[in-house]
Every structure is written in C-alpha cells, then in structure tokens.
Amino acid sequence: MPLVSQQNRAPDPIPSGQGADFPLRRLVFRAMATQCEVQYTAPGGNAQASAFEKAAEGWVHAFEAKYSRFQPGSIVSRINDASGREWVPVDAETEGLLSMCDTLHFMTRGILDPSALPLIRIWNWKATPPVIPDRAAIAEALRLVGWSKVRREPGKVFLPEKGMALDFGGFGKEYAVDIVALIAKDHGIVDSLVDFGHDLRATGAPPGKPAWHIGLEDPKSPGKTWASVGLRNKSIASSGDYIRSFLIDGKRYGHIIDPRTGWPVANGCTQSTVIADTCLQAGMLSTSAFISGVTAGLELIRSCPGAEGIILTDKERAQTRGFFNYVAST
Numbered sequence: 001m002p003l004v005s006q007q008n009r010a011p012d013p014i015p016s017g018q019g020a021d022f023p024l025r026r027l028v029f030r031a032m033a034t035q036c037e038v039q040y041t042a043p044g045g046n047a048q049a050s051a052f053e054k055a056a057e058g059w060v061h062a063f064e065a066k067y068s069r070f071q072p073g074s075i076v077s078r079i080n081d082a083s084g085r086e087w088v089p090v091d092a093e094t095e096g097l098l099s100m101c102d103t104l105h106f107m108t109r110g111i112l113d114p115s116a117l118p119l120i121r122i123w124n125w126k127a128t129p130p131v132i133p134d135r136a137a138i139a140e141a142l143r144l145v146g147w148s149k150v151r152r153e154p155g156k157v158f159l160p161e162k163g164m165a166l167d168f169g170g171f172g173k174e175y176a177v178d179i180v181a182l183i184a185k186d187h188g189i190v191d192s193l194v195d196f197g198h199d200l201r202a203t204g205a206p207p208g209k210p211a212w213h214i215g216l217e218d219p220k221s222p223g224k225t226w227a228s229v230g231l232r233n234k235s236i237a238s239s240g241d242y243i244r245s246f247l248i249d250g251k252r253y254g255h256i257i258d259p260r261t262g263w264p265v266a267n268g269c270t271q272s273t274v275i276a277d278t279c280l281q282a283g284m285l286s287t288s289a290f291i292s293g294v295t296a297g298l299e300l301i302r303s304c305p306g307a308e309g310i311i312l313t314d315k316e317r318a319q320t321r322g323f324f325n326y327v328a329s330t
Contacts, residue, residue: 024207027053031060032068032173034197040184041191041207052187056180063176067097067168069117076166080117084162089155097168097175098152104171104280105147108288108300116259117165118144123264125255130246132253138262145259174237174283177201181279194279198238201279202231213328219270219312229275229326237282239290240271258291267293274301274309275326281307294318 022041029036038056042049069076079088090098101114118141122133133141144164151158159165177194181201184192191204193212202212211230218226219242229236241254241264253264272290276282285307289297294311301309301320308326310319 022207025049027056029057029060031057031064032176032196033070034173036060036197037195038180038184039193039195039206040189042189044188048187048189052184052189055187056183059179059183060176063172063179067094067172069165069167069169076168079157079159080165083159083164087153087156087158090157094157095152095155098150098157100171100175101147104284107304108284110147110260111258111288111291112170112284113145113147113259114166114168114170115147115150115159115164116145116170116257117167118142118163119257119259119262120167121165123253123255123257125244125246130248130253132248142262145262170287171280171284173197174199174235174279177235177279199235199279199283200231200237201235203233205232211328216273217271228328230328231275231326234275234277234326235279235282236273236275237279237286238271238273239283239286240269241265241290242270256287256290265291267291268313268315269293269297269311270314271312272297272309273311274307275323276304276307285309 022043025040025042027038040052042052065071066074067076068074069080071077075090075094082088104112122137122141124131144161149160149164151160173196177196177199178201180194181192181203184194184203191206193206194201200214205211211232213228213230214236215225215228216238218224219240222243239256241256244255245252256265257263258265269290272286274282274286274289276285281304285301285304286309289300289309289311292300294313297311298309298318298320301307308320308323310317310323
C-alpha cells in the first residue's frame with residue numbers, strides 16, 4: 001500500500017490575483033478502490049478543464065473495467081477463469097501490458113510477479129479472526145506462481161495450470177497515474193499533480209510556488225509526516241505494511257507478500273519511498289525495495305537511472321545519495 005501523503009495543499013481554487021496566473025482546479029473521483037485526485041491549472045479556462053476531466057476520468061474507469069480482477073467481465077478475469085483450460089484472445093493493448101510485465105519482472109529481479117495472485121488469495125487480511133495459511137496451502141500456492149509459466153503467443157495468452165491467476169494490482173494504479181499525466185499534457189495542461197491513493201506524478205508547479213510539496217508519512221505515527229519533498233516533473237510512491245497487518249501469538253504479519261517465499265515480508269523495513277521519472281518506476285521500485293530489504297533494496301533503486309529513494313526501519317533511515325536533494329523540510 002502506497003503511503004505518501006500530500007502536505008501543504010492549496011485551497012480549491014486559488015483566486016486569480018493572489019500570486020497565481022490561473023486558479024488551481026481539482027478533479028476528484030473514486031476508482032481502483034481508492035481516491036483519485038488531480039490538481040491542475042487550465043490556461044484555456046472552463047472548456048479546456050471540462051475536456052480534460054472528461055477524458056481523464058473516462059480513461060481511468062475504462063481501464064479499471066478492462067483490467068481489474070474484481071470485474072467479472074474484465075480481460076484479466078477471463079484469463080484467470082480459463083486457467084488450465086484454454087487460450088484467451090487478447091488485443092494489442094493487453095499484449096502491451098503483458099510485455100510491460102516482462103520488463104517489470106526482469107527489472108525487479110523477479111520480485112514483482114503479476115502471477116502471484118494465488119498467494120494473495122490465501123492470505124486473507126479481511127478474515128475475522130485472521131488466519132495464517134498452513135504450510136501446505138502456501139506451498140501449493142507457490143507452485144502456481146511464476147511469471148515464466150505464463151504462456152503467450154501473438155494475440156492470445158494461456159495459464160497452463162488450473163488455479164493460476166494474474167493480478168495487475170501491483171502496477172495498475174501507478175500506470176494509470178502516468179497515463180492521466182499524459183492526458184493532461186495532451187490537453188495543454190503543463191502544471192498538474194496526479195494523485196491516485198498517494199501514488200503521485202508531478203508536472204510543473206502549483207500557482208505561486210516553485211514545486212509541488214508532498215509529505216512523507218511517519219510509520220511510527222500514521223497520519224503525521226516526518227518530512228516533505230518538493231517535486232517538479234517527477235513521480236513518487238511509497239510502500240509499507242504498518243497499517244494493514246494483523247497480530248497472532250505476539251507476531252505481526254503485514255500485508256505485503258514476498259512471492260519468492262509465500263510469506264509476508266519480515267525484514268525490519270517499515271517504509272520505502274522512491275522518487276523517479278514515472279510513477280510506474282517509483283511504484284515498482286518502492287515495493288521491490290521494501291520486499292528486498294535495506295541493502296538489496298537500495299541497490300535496486302540505484303540500478304534505475306534517475307531514481308532516488310529511502311528505506312526506513314525501526315532503527316535507521318537508509319537512502320541513496322541524491323534523495324535529500326528533494327527534501328524540503330524534516
């Protein structure tokens with residue numbers, strides 16, 4: 001779960017004549033099980049704003065309907081339902097996303113695995129009381145996981161084992177943030193902050209300010225921040241399990257699963273935050289760094305040109321050399 005919170009938000013709207021050439025507008029809607037928000041300025045006025053908002057919200061809802069595993073008619077649901085049984089035809093857009101999964105899997109050294117849904121399903125965080133899956137169930141779920149097992153041919157895809165299943169939730173929201181930022185650009189909007197569940201992409205700056213300021217939530221005091229960063233033409237995402245977790249026999253189990261082991265991450269990390277050129281990169285790296293742990297996580301972040309990050313544990317803050325170039329206050 002991304003855990004970056006926004007700080008020092010400007011009022012909606014900022015009247016003209018108070019250091020702003022154009023008022024700051026705000027589009028808010030709900031999709032992908034989270035609040036989606038875009039703050040932006042529209043030099044072209046109401047017509048430009050209306051056209052952008054219609055295009056942005058329409059694209060997000062269409063994307064969710066097509067690729068959410070929670071939508072019975074989505075292409076992902078059809079692929080999962082046909083596991084072990086038959087090939088499923090896919091269009092060019094879906095082939096592109098599947099190819100992107102190849103890249104994400106490779107860049108994260110196998111940590112980001114879109115085939116990990118069998119593991120996610122057996123760790124039911126909403127169960128009352130919570131239950132730890134037995135080792136046999138974890139082993140069986142692990143047997144069904146593995147991106148290399150997914151079979152693809154031009155125009156079709158097949159999950160060869162019954163029970164295999166895909167989930168684009170590990171990158172879908174961040175991908176959507178990037179697309180909405182591009183939609184804004186296509187509509188002539190140069191200053192925007194796209195924020196979907198606190199996965200963010202910043203372009204330009206808000207009226208009267210040099211950059212968009214984003215607060216970094218304190219894992220030890222959720223709802224409060226330990227620092228803020230200033231961003232222009234960058235993205236930011238955080239991962240942490242300090243809110244979504246349960247306690248059994250004195251042991252804490254967080255909601256982020258390591259697809260290599262089948263168990264929740266328990267490496268001492270409380271939060272990882274990454275700044276990168278795109279939200280997809282930032283989200284991919286923050287999740288993978290959190291699962292990898294401090295040493296391997298920082299190495300992974302450094303392997304992506306232009307990315308900077310910080311990983312928090314109960315005892316330390318470890319960051320890449322350039323991360324604090326973005327920190328506005330601590």
